Amino acid sequence: MSSALHLAVTEPVSAPARRLLIIHNPVAGRRRRGLIGRVVDALRQGGADVAVVETTGPRDAERLAGLAASGALTDGRIPDAIVASGGDGTINEVVNGLLAAPTLSPPGPRLIPLGLIPLGTANVLAAELDLPSGAAELARTLAGAVPRTIHAGRANGRLFTMMAGVGLDAHVVEGVDPGVKRRIGKGAYVLESLAQIARWPSPRYRVITTDAAGHVREHEAASCIVAKGHFYGGRFVCAPDARLDEGGFHVCLFEAGGRLAALGYGAALVTGRLARRTEAKGGLGYRVMPAVRVRIEGPVGDPVQGDGDTIARLPVDMETAAPFRVLAPPLRPVSRLP
Numbered sequence: 001m002s003s004a005l006h007l008a009v010t011e012p013v014s015a016p017a018r019r020l021l022i023i024h025n026p027v028a029g030r031r032r033r034g035l036i037g038r039v040v041d042a043l044r045q046g047g048a049d050v051a052v053v054e055t056t057g058p059r060d061a062e063r064l065a066g067l068a069a070s071g072a073l074t075d076g077r078i079p080d081a082i083v084a085s086g087g088d089g090t091i092n093e094v095v096n097g098l099l100a101a102p103t104l105s106p107p108g109p110r111l112i113p114l115g116l117i118p119l120g121t122a123n124v125l126a127a128e129l130d131l132p133s134g135a136a137e138l139a140r141t142l143a144g145a146v147p148r149t150i151h152a153g154r155a156n157g158r159l160f161t162m163m164a165g166v167g168l169d170a171h172v173v174e175g176v177d178p179g180v181k182r183r184i185g186k187g188a189y190v191l192e193s194l195a196q197i198a199r200w201p202s203p204r205y206r207v208i209t210t211d212a213a214g215h216v217r218e219h220e221a222a223s224c225i226v227a228k229g230h231f232y233g234g235r236f237v238c239a240p241d242a243r244l245d246e247g248g249f250h251v252c253l254f255e256a257g258g259r260l261a262a263l264g265y266g267a268a269l270v271t272g273r274l275a276r277r278t279e280a281k282g283g284l285g286y287r288v289m290p291a292v293r294v295r296i297e298g299p300v301g302d303p304v305q306g307d308g309d310t311i312a313r314l315p316v317d318m319e320t321a322a323p324f325r326v327l328a329p330p331l332r333p334v335s336r337l338p
């Protein structure tokens with residue numbers, strides 16, 4: 001760890017020490033870069049044994065997570081937790097590497113808890129898990145939280161933890177300029193959304209859902225988000241009843257096509273009125289339905305975004321994946337989540 005990361009600590013951690021391996025993306029985030037240094041210092045002051053490895057480029061976090069799960073980065077001793085330090089993209093890579101690692105017995109990579117130091121633009125998973133934002137509180141969570149079991153989804157073999165999307169949002173994710181994102185943060189997504197809407201050809205997608213009872217249904221939509229959690233793009237609510245602790249998907253169908261409808265959906269999302277579009281007349285509104293498997297067809301090769309990065313291309317088959325454990329505060333009652 002560079003000396004620049006050694007910053008003053010306000011409060012030491014009083015929870016039991018853990019052996020933690022942190023996989024850190026040095027290019028993630030802009031304003032929150034100092035956070036990792038403060039968290040590491042707080043952990044060490046609390047007695048935790050902390051090792052940090054830095055990623056060197058795309059997919060490196062995934063490779064490192066696979067190595068970490070076998071103890072290869074910590075002198076053969078398997079860490080008590082593997083911590084992803086970065087944005088949602090880095091977390092997604094770590095989850096993919098961790099769950100793809102060969103099973104060890106014990107403890108088995110699926111049982112090694114994942115910790116998070118959220119440094120990104122949206123930090124949707126951290127919001128969904130209700131992670132604290134301060135360094136001392138975050139360190140306390142990493143060192144002492146009872147792991148919670150959550151469920152990822154899989155799209156054409158690739159895992160996602162929060163959501164996968166097809167249509168406008170996937171094109172926005174693919175089109176957003178990383179340099180602009182670094183400079184202006186979330187505003188880059190707003191600009192790219194407007195640019196995409198201006199030239200949006202309004203393709204239709206065929207969404208085939210299978211529910212837990214095995215009923216198969218076919219739908220048509222202008223865009224579709226397959227949600228694991230209830231937040232989207234930060235703290236906007238897309239699937240009000242979705243919770244990571246449950247196995248299935250909440251499939252959000254944006255039924256109305258065209259530019260005006262796309263603008264309307266965007267405005268409804270950011271003002272918290274999206275769920276009310278279910279009442280739109282003529283059935284061309286917004287619907288959320290449960291599913292355990294989803295297939296989406298449309299223009300072949302169209303992007304599929306997962307946790308804010310392109311993770312697959314159409315046609316795509318999604319299924320629920322094995323559960324894994326994450327270091328986070330206990331689940332709050334549904335009624336207390338925004």
Ligand SMILES: Nc1ncnc2c1ncn2[C@@H]1O[C@H](COP(=O)(O)OP(=O)(O)OP(=O)(O)O)[C@@H](O)[C@H]1O
Nearest residue numbers: 028029055056057058086087088089090120121122
């Ligand atoms: N050392 C590195 N140099 C360049 N790119 C890297 C490096 N390590 C990881 N990456 C890539 O950086 C990209 C962005 O990472 P991440 O999504 O975590 O951060 P972010 O873009 O700042 O956050 P957010 O996704 O919340 O906007 C990922 O696609 C990842 O593959």
